[in-house]
């Protein structure tokens with residue numbers, strides 16, 4: 001296993017669109033495992049390839065309490081087939097690429113999807129509540145979208161200003 005480095009805002013790669021994988025070969029399967037390992041290490045419940053600087057449509061998710069690797073969803077080319085926009089779920093989301101910032105995000109409560117598993121086999125999945133929320137958050141990443149994009153401009157700008165300030169302080173700059 002190899003731990004990967006998580007990119008944080010304002011890293012450009014977080015705003016790029018990831019491309020589908022042509023097949024889940026050994027390299028992609030290994031990448032899925034490394035991505036999962038990195039997610040567990042960071043105490044996240046999901047992680048997308050963009051977040052480690054790789055522009056391939058791969059995400060990993062584990063919302064279980066055990067988090068022992070037995071319930072990890074390793075997904076390539078995840079695709080949402082349908083969701084009901086009238087039934088909403090709200091969750092206080094965070095993101096390993098935007099550490100320390102959280103906000104309530106509204107998303108469809110249920111979804112149906114397909115993806116390729118670690119063996120390249122096409123799977124269908126129905127998800128609701130937190131699992132649905134997390135999958136939507138990760139697929140957003142593959143499209144260059146972050147949870148803060150779902151907030152009002154006022155709230156988003158507040159978070160972006162704080163990140164900018166934190167970055168300047170980290171770099172030892174002075175704020176005048």
Ligand code: NI
Pocket residue numbers: 094095096097137141
């Ligand atoms: Ni995230």
